[in-house]
Amino acid sequence: MVKLIINGMEVQAEEGWTLLEAIRWVGFDVPTLCYHEGLTPYGACRLCVVEIGKEPRSKLVSSCTYPVEEGLIVRTHSKRVVNARKMIVELMLASSPQSKTVQDLASQLGVQQIRFKVEHEDCLLCGLCVRMCAEQMMAKAIDFAFRGGDRKITTPFDMKSEECRRCGACMYICPACQLRCDGPQAEQDICNACLQITPECLKTYDDVMCYLTTCGACLKQPETKQKETKNNKS
Amino acid sequence: MSRIKSIEELEKLRETIIEKQKARKLSIAICNGPGCLPLGSRKITQAFIDEVKKQKLTDKGVEVRATGCHGFCAQGPLVVIEPQGLFYQGIKVEDAPEIISETIVNGNIIDRLLYTDPDSGEKIPLEKDIPFYKSQQRLISGNNRLIDPNSIEDYIAIGGYKAVSKVLSEITTEQVIEEVKLSGLRGRGGAGFPTGLKWKLCHDNPGDTKYIICNADEGDPGAFMDRATLEGNPHIVIEGMIIGAYAIGAHEGYIYVRNEYPIALKRAIRAIEQAEKYGLLGEDILNSGFNLSLHIVRGAGAFVCGEESALMSSIEGKVGEPSQRPPFPVQKGLWRKPTVINNVETWANIPHIINRGGKWFASMGTEKSKGTKIFSLVGKVNNTGLVEVPMGITLRSIVFDIGGGIPKGKKFKGVQIGGPSGGCIPEKLVDLPVDYESLTSAGAIMGSGGLIVMDENTCMVDIAKYFTNFLSEESCGKCYTCRKGLQRMHEILTDITEGNGKEGNVELLEELANVVKDTTLCGLGQTSPNPVLTTLRYFKNEYESHIKEKKCPAGVCKELITYSVDPEKCTGCMVCLRNCPADAVTGAKKQIHHIDPEKCIKCGSCYELCKFDAIKIE
Numbered sequence: 001m002v003k004l005i006i007n008g009m010e011v012q013a014e015e016g017w018t019l020l021e022a023i024r025w026v027g028f029d030v031p032t033l034c035y036h037e038g039l040t041p042y043g044a045c046r047l048c049v050v051e052i053g054k055e056p057r058s059k060l061v062s063s064c065t066y067p068v069e070e071g072l073i074v075r076t077h078s079k080r081v082v083n084a085r086k087m088i089v090e091l092m093l094a095s096s097p098q099s100k101t102v103q104d105l106a107s108q109l110g111v112q113q114i115r116f117k118v119e120h121e122d123c124l125l126c127g128l129c130v131r132m133c134a135e136q137m138m139a140k141a142i143d144f145a146f147r148g149g150d151r152k153i154t155t156p157f158d159m160k161s162e163e164c165r166r167c168g169a170c171m172y173i174c175p176a177c178q179l180r181c182d183g184p185q186a187e188q189d190i191c192n193a194c195l196q197i198t199p200e201c202l203k204t205y206d207d208v209m210c211y212l213t214t215c216g217a218c219l220k221q222p223e224t225k226q227k228e229t230k231n232n233k234s
Numbered sequence: 235m236s237r238i239k240s241i242e243e244l245e246k247l248r249e250t251i252i253e254k255q256k257a258r259k260l261s262i263a264i265c266n267g268p269g270c271l272p273l274g275s276r277k278i279t280q281a282f283i284d285e286v287k288k289q290k291l292t293d294k295g296v297e298v299r300a301t302g303c304h305g306f307c308a309q310g311p312l313v314v315i316e317p318q319g320l321f322y323q324g325i326k327v328e329d330a331p332e333i334i335s336e337t338i339v340n341g342n343i344i345d346r347l348l349y350t351d352p353d354s355g356e357k358i359p360l361e362k363d364i365p366f367y368k369s370q371q372r373l374i375s376g377n378n379r380l381i382d383p384n385s386i387e388d389y390i391a392i393g394g395y396k397a398v399s400k401v402l403s404e405i406t407t408e409q410v411i412e413e414v415k416l417s418g419l420r421g422r423g424g425a426g427f428p429t430g431l432k433w434k435l436c437h438d439n440p441g442d443t444k445y446i447i448c449n450a451d452e453g454d455p456g457a458f459m460d461r462a463t464l465e466g467n468p469h470i471v472i473e474g475m476i477i478g479a480y481a482i483g484a485h486e487g488y489i490y491v492r493n494e495y496p497i498a499l500k501r502a503i504r505a506i507e508q509a510e511k512y513g514l515l516g517e518d519i520l521n522s523g524f525n526l527s528l529h530i531v532r533g534a535g536a537f538v539c540g541e542e543s544a545l546m547s548s549i550e551g552k553v554g555e556p557s558q559r560p561p562f563p564v565q566k567g568l569w570r571k572p573t574v575i576n577n578v579e580t581w582a583n584i585p586h587i588i589n590r591g592g593k594w595f596a597s598m599g600t601e602k603s604k605g606t607k608i609f610s611l612v613g614k615v616n617n618t619g620l621v622e623v624p625m626g627i628t629l630r631s632i633v634f635d636i637g638g639g640i641p642k643g644k645k646f647k648g649v650q651i652g653g654p655s656g657g658c659i660p661e662k663l664v665d666l667p668v669d670y671e672s673l674t675s676a677g678a679i680m681g682s683g684g685l686i687v688m689d690e691n692t693c694m695v696d697i698a699k700y701f702t703n704f705l706s707e708e709s710c711g712k713c714y715t716c717r718k719g720l721q722r723m724h725e726i727l728t729d730i731t732e733g734n735g736k737e738g739n740v741e742l743l744e745e746l747a748n749v750v751k752d753t754t755l756c757g758l759g760q761t762s763p764n765p766v767l768t769t770l771r772y773f774k775n776e777y778e779s780h781i782k783e784k785k786c787p788a789g790v791c792k793e794l795i796t797y798s799v800d801p802e803k804c805t806g807c808m809v810c811l812r813n814c815p816a817d818a819v820t821g822a823k824k825q826i827h828h829i830d831p832e833k834c835i836k837c838g839s840c841y842e843l844c845k846f847d848a849i850k851i852e
Contacts, residue, residue, distance in 0.1 A: 043558060046715045046753045060752045065558040080752065087749040091718045115742050116722050125711065144553065144711075147536060149721055151711030 004072040019063035019074060020048055028076050031085060031105055033092075033175055034126035035064045039135055042127050047088055047105070051075040060084060086111050093190060095121040101175035103191040111190070118189045122176045125151055129170035139163045142170065237513030240521045241399040244390075251391045259295030260338055261316040262286075263379040264325075267303025267466065268458045269619065270310040271497075274327065276300075278311055281330035289334055296338055302378040302466015303458075306366050307619035309349065314361055314379050321361040322347040352616070352638065369635045371598065372622045373606045374582045378466035383501050386508040389469040395514055397588035398476050402522035410481040411437060414584065416592030418604035423449055423540075423577030424652070424681045425757060426603070426670040432574055436482045436564040439572040446479045446487040447568065447575040449545060450502070453492065453537040454653030455704060457684035459608040460578035462620055464491070464498040467582070468505035472528065474581030476519070477588055479526045482574050487526060490545055492533035503530055537708035541756050542575045544710065555710045556756030577682065579608060599625030603669035608683055609651075611637050614644065615687035623668070630664045633687055645690040648772070652681030654701045654708075655761035657768030658694060677768040679761060693790035694773040695780055699727040701765040709759065716759035719750035723766055731791040735781035744770055789851035792836040796852050801826045803848035810840035810849065 001012045006023055013022040018041060023030060033045040043065040050063045052074050060081060063074075075081065089109050092102045094116035102124075105111075127144065130153060134140045141164035145154050155161040171177050185191045238244050264270075264279045282298045304312045309323035315337060322333065322344070329347060336342045348357040349364050358364050381388035389395070401410055415430030436444065448471060452460040464471060475487055489506075491499045506528050509515040517525050531549050538544050539554040546568045548554040567573025583605060587595045596604050603625040609632065611621050616638035623632060629649060633639070640646050648660040651668075657678030659666060666672050670680050688697070706720035723746060726739055747763035747770075754760050770777065779785050786794040799810075799819075806824040818834040821827030829840070829849075841849040 042712075043755060044712050044714060046713055046755075049753050062558075062753075062755065065755075067560060069560070083745075084749045084753050087746060088715060088753065091714065091722060091746075094722075095718060115738070117725065124714065125717070126714075127712075147538070147711050148707045148709045148717065149711075151717065 002068045002070050004068055004070070004074060006074045007076055013068040015068070017068045019050060019052075019061070019066045019068060019072075022068050023050070023063060023074070023076055030063060030076050031108060032064060033101060033105065033124070034128060036128060036131075036173065039128065039131040041065045042131060044126050045088070045092075045124065047085055049081055049084055051078045051081050082109075085109055090114060091116065092124060094118050096124055096176050097189045098122065098180055099124070099176045100178045100180040103180045106190060107192050112192055114189055123153065124176055125153065126175060127153075128173045128175065129153060132169045132173045137165070137167055137169050139165060139167075141165075237511070238520065239513060241403050244395060244399055244520060248390050248393075251387045255391055257295050258297045261297045261299055262333075262338070263299045263301045263304075263314045263316060265302075265304040265310060265312040265314075265379070266300040267305075267307070267310075267378070267462055267620075269303065269307030270312060273311045275311040275325075277327050278313075278325055278330065281327045282313075282334070285330045285334045289339065291334070291338065296334075299382050301381065302383050303375065303462035303620055304379050305370075305372070305375055305620040305622075306364070306617065308617050316380075319361045320359055321349055321364060323349050366617045366619070366621075366636055366638065369627075369631055370622050371606050371624045373586060373598075374463060374470070374579065375466070375608055375620060375622045377470070378462070381467060383466055383468060384504055386469060386505070386512060386514075389467070393589070394469055394585075395473055397585040398473055398514065399520055401477050401480055401588055402520050402524055407437060407481050407483065410477060410588070413592040414481070414587060417583075417587045417595035418592075418599070418602075419580065419583055419587060419595065420603065420670060421576060422579035422583070422607065422680075422682065424679060426680055429576060429580055432564060432576075433478065433481050435562075436572045436574045439565055441572050443486075443569075443571045444482055444484040445568045445571055445573040446475055446482065446484045447542075447545070447549070447573060448475055448487070448489040448581050449540060449542065449575055449577045450489055450491040450495070450498065451533045451540040451545060452495075452578070452682060453540050453708075454682055454684045456612045456686055457610045457653060457682055459610055459620060459683050461495050461498050463578050463582050463608070464495070465501055468498075468501045469509065470582045470585055471502075471578055472505055472509055472515070474584035475528065476515070476526055477584050478574060478576065478581065480524055482572070484574070485525045485527070487528045488531050488549055488568075489528060490531045490533055490539075490549060492539075493535060499530065499532065506530065536710070538710045538756070538758055541758050543756065545575065546573065553710075555712050556758070558755065579683075600667060600669045602671055607668070607680070609685040610683060611685050611687070613650075613686040614640055614689040614692070616641050625669045626667045628665050628667055629659065632668065632685065633664070637687065640687070640689045647688045647690050647692055648694075650686040650688065650697065650701075650765070651684065652679040652761075652764075653684045654704045655679065655758060655764050656681045656684065657764045658688070658697060658772060659768070660772040663772075677764065677771055679764065691788055691790065693731075693786050693788040694769040694776045695727060695731055695786075696788075696790050698765045698769045699724065699731055702727055702762075705758070705762045705765075709762070713754045713756075713759055715750050716754045716762060719746055719754075720762055722746060723750070723763070727766070730777065730780045731786070732793040733780075733784045733791075735777075735784075737781065739781055740770065740774065740777050785852075795836065796831055797829050797834055797836060797838075797840060798831075798850050798852065799827050799829055800848045800850050803846045805846055805848070807845070809843050809845070813839050813843055815839065 041064040043062040048063045049060040141161040279300045313322040419429045420426040544554040544556045563573045608622045702724045711717040811819040816835045
């Protein structure tokens with residue numbers, strides 16, 4: 001067992017765990033995008049960064065790829081970490097504003113502005129589809145090609161792949177293919193609609209229940225939602 | 235040549251070679267380095283060989299030698315006549331017969347080919363007296379002109395492979411590591427990790443299979459130190475690697491050379507072949523029972539493959555992408571085996587340390603940075619070339635004493651040090667000692683040793699834009715922050731230089747740069763915002779004049795400047811008029827010209843061509 005300190009709490013973790021596994025095991029959460037439990041961690045989106053070590057020599061590492069170490073001091077929500085995550089989401093919003101995952105992350109982290117030119121690039125190059133195809137579908141039909149700004153996901157030589165069985169797993173797992181909800185702010189680059197809605201569950205329960213599962217409030221039709229909000233106000 | 239089977243045989247061979255070389259009365263060492271080759275030094279070498287043959291001097295002990303880089307690229311092609319060390323510069327093919335008959339046969343010095351001191355106007359005949367060489371300490375690069383890089387015998391004659399025989403016969407692996415630790419040598423590839431400690435960590439890791447790697451994937455724009463070393467003296471790198479392999483217990487190693495260095499590649503391959511033939515590589519080296527085989531891997535052109543984990547992926551045949559550390563290469567490196575990876579220059583230091591002792595090496599440099607460092611001194615400086623200086627020397631010494639100051643009497647503005655992800659250090663820090671810690675605290679890095687000098691006509695925003703663009707193209711693209719962050723930084727910088735900068739741009743750049751620095755996986759990404767961060771730190775006013783006043787103080791950013799004719803100075807000579815590619819200049823002979831701002835494409839050719847400084851940039 002490896003002993004480490006997460007947010008001031010001493011935690012025992014199994015050898016070979018990643019920091020993210022240890023963090024989630026004790027119940028803290030850090031946002032992720034390119035991470036999936038069933039796939040090898042890749043560390044592309046950098047959203048899961050945490051601060052390790054003691055200041056001033058502390059540094060940020062991606063918790064999904066960093067292994068647990070004896071005595072490591074980890075802070076999952078330091079100011080530096082939170083600001084960095086916000087900037088990452090702002091970058092993502094500016095390039096892929098139509099992704100539900102990114103819009104949800106923006107609401108979750110309270111990102112309410114985009115200071116970059118908005119483009120519609122869709123693909124975040126998180127590599128979930130590549131790993132899904134290789135590790136779960138055993139196909140290896142797609143992979144990354146080129147580097148820098150030219151990097152993209154494609155089949156070998158951009159040709160129709162013999163390996164691809166059209167299973168659709170790549171689309172299933174893609175955070176950019178899943179379009180943002182058609183909420184009241186659909187015209188805008190930042191939705192943030194969930195922030196303005198009173199969660200449905202409060203009508204029935206005393207506590208917000210959405211930590212269990214997505215509450216679904218934002219999936220409603222805009223008209224009914226608007227009516228409800230009016231009703232709630234009155 | 236049969237295999238050398240023991241240390242005694244090596245020493246005997248050395249004596250034979252030295253004896254044989256005593257017949258050489260005069261050597262003509264012609265620089266065939268990266269700077270002189272494009273200036274025709276290969277043809278010059280041939281001309282000397284032909285001339286020596288023609289005048290039947292071969293039997294009289296005159297030898298012509300094509301060597302590696304001599305360093306003083308600005309004055310190339312260079313010829314040095316040994317043993318005196320007579321220095322001739324700017325040689326042309328036509329000069330060969332004259333040098334042979336005048337200097338070699340008659341012993342006269344040809345004045346017009348000598349170096350002229352720009353301050354005193356005096357001619358300086360000997361290489362060692364030239365100011366460019368005087369302040370240097372040429373530990374590694376100094377041997378370049380003494381040997382033919384294609385000849386292992388030349389290298390053995392100057393004491394080559396002595397360190398290997400010493401290590402294999404007398405010293406234990408622990409002692410080798412101790413010696414390297416004592417020397418205080420730190421990695422010359424950029425990060426400056428203590429080499430001895432790296433070896434120790436790898437040595438202490440259990441496992442029978444270990445690897446050593448030489449990183450020769452030098453990709454920084456304007457840098458060619460490693461290239462010159464590998465081209466000029468490949469055997470010293472191999473010797474260093476044998477010692478390293480012995481110290482950590484590796485029996486296989488790789489030299490990763492970028493494919494854009496065909497000569498370095500060829501020389502490294504030949505050097506390995508020769509060393510194998512002589513029994514200095516392969517099975518049972520010098521009868522010690524120690525085996526080592528070295529292989530060459532050619533890099534495929536990705537800058538990021540200079541990063542150690544990406545380099546190892548590339549050797550393994552995977553995509554060159556950095557991976558998570560820990561595990562570090564010394565724990566799980568190439569093919570998940572303990573690996574030591576060092577840069578060319580680091581390896582080249584090792585034989586010196588073994589031969590002369592760690593203590594001697596540690597006597598050079600500062601408290602924490604020992605030895606010498608090679609820089610490629612380029613940009614707006616008189617004496618461009620490769621310079622090797624002791625650590626701790628000031629930037630002023632490098633730029634002014636060695637570099638000879640700024641051309642055309644322009645004002646020195648700063649240096650960009652450490653390659654594309656290094657930083658810009660302003661004129662006010664010119665007395666900064668050059669060592670790892672000082673450079674890091676100034677926001678730059680030692681890097682592999684690129685040093686670009688900038689004068690008053692350099693726009694710092696433009697410089698930041700250039701390097702950010704380079705890095706964004708060379709980023710592997712895996713980390714979102716590095717790929718997108720650099721693209722966005724480049725976008726903002728482009729806006730600023732095109733006059734579309736907005737209030738808040740500077741703050742956003744700073745915020746973004748810090749996030750990219752913090753959150754990216756590898757060394758490339760973590761240092762990539764340095765050009766932006768250092769220019770913001772030292773030259774914020776330039777950003778502000780671009781954004782607020784829409785002016786480029788250095789007169790570089792095309793969208794922000796206008797060319798006009800100074801009526802006081804214009805003589806109406808029509809040179810600019812005739813050369814303007816856009817026909818934007820109007821006027822008649824002996825009448826003051828006028829530039830039509832509508833037509834002007836701001837190419838700057840009028841400015842360059844005007845002999846009367848009559849073109850103004852605003």
